[in-house]
Amino acid sequence: MALPAFDDAWRGKQRIKPPVCVLEVRDRDRPDGEPIARLFVHREESYRRDDRDGQMYEASIRLSYQTIERKHSFRSPVSGSFAASYSRGFRECEASVSLVDGALFFDPAELRGQRIGTYLMNEIVTWAQQWPEATVRPVKLLSGQAEDENRERRNRFYERFGLVFVYSDPEHREGVSKPMPVKALTPVTSWEANVRERDPREYLAELLHEREHMVMEASRRDTVIKSLSATLDNARDRPVRWAARRLWWRLQPILVQGALLLAFGGLIWVGFRSK
DSSP states (O other): OOOTTTSOEEETTEEEOOSEEEEEEEOTTOTTSOEEEEEEEEEEEEEEEOTTTOOEEEEEEEEEEEEOOOTTOSSOOOEEEEEEEEEOOSSTTOOEEEOOSSSOOOSSGGGTTSSHHHHHHHHHHHHHTTSTTSEEOOOEEOGGGSOGGGHHHHHHHHHTTTOOEEESSTTOOSEEEOOOBGGGOOOOOGGGGTEEEEOHHHHHHHHHHHHHHHHHHHHHHHHHHHHHHHHHHHHHHSHHHHHHHHHHHHHHHHHHHHHHHHHHHHHHHHHHHHO
8 A cells, every 4th residue: 555655646747756755965075975964855735726717826835854863862853944835926927936935044054065955946946847937036145144155155056046146246145036937947956966865665674674684793793702702711711621622723734634645655655565
C-alpha cells in the first residue's frame, strides 16, 4: 500500500514530488565526500478554485525544513521555511506570483553556501512555472538583509534565477527586481552537484542495514577480543607451557620442512646404495 507522505502524486500529466523527503548534503568543494548534513523537507501545496467556473484563483507552496541531528547531540535541530504564492487577480492580466514571503534567510549559518537555499528556491521557481504568463511580484533587497561579506552572494542568488534588479546604491546594498513574466525565470540545477533528495524509507532502510552490519562487526570483534583475552590468561597462568607452545608453533614449519628434506635425501641415498 502506498504512503501518500512518501510517494509521488500527479496533477494531470504533471508529477508532484512527495510531501516529505530527506536532503543529503555534501560539501560543495568535496561532493564525493561523506555527507556534512541531513535535513527533512516538508512540501505543502494549497490550491483554491472558483466554484463558479472551476478556475484556480489562489495557490501557495511552503517548503519547511529541519536539520537532522544525532541523538544526544549538543546542537538542537534548526528549522525554517521558504514560501511562495499565486493570485489570479480580479481582472484579466492581473495574475501574479510572489517568490519570496518576506526576507529570505537560511539557517544554520554554517550550512550557508552549500546550495541548500538554491535547492529550495529552485523548487519554488519550478512550482511557479505552472503560470508562465503571470507577473513576478517585485523582490525587494534591503541593506539589513546581508552583511558586506555576503552581499554579492545574496544578489547573485536571486540573479541566477533570472531576476534583474534596479539597485539604489553603487554598492548594490538595496534594490528592487524589474517586472517580468514567470516564463522568464531560469531554473538553477547546480544544487544537484552536492545535494541529493532521498526517499525517507530508502534512507531509513540504509541506516538499518548499516546498523546491522555494525552489530555483526562488533560481535565478531568481541569474539576476537575474548579469544585473545583467554590466550593472555593462559600465558599468565602457565607461562612456561605457553612459551613452549608458541615456540613449537614457530618452529613447526621449519621442522616439518627439515624432516621432508631428510626423508627425500634418505630416499636418494637408498637409491644409490641399491645400484
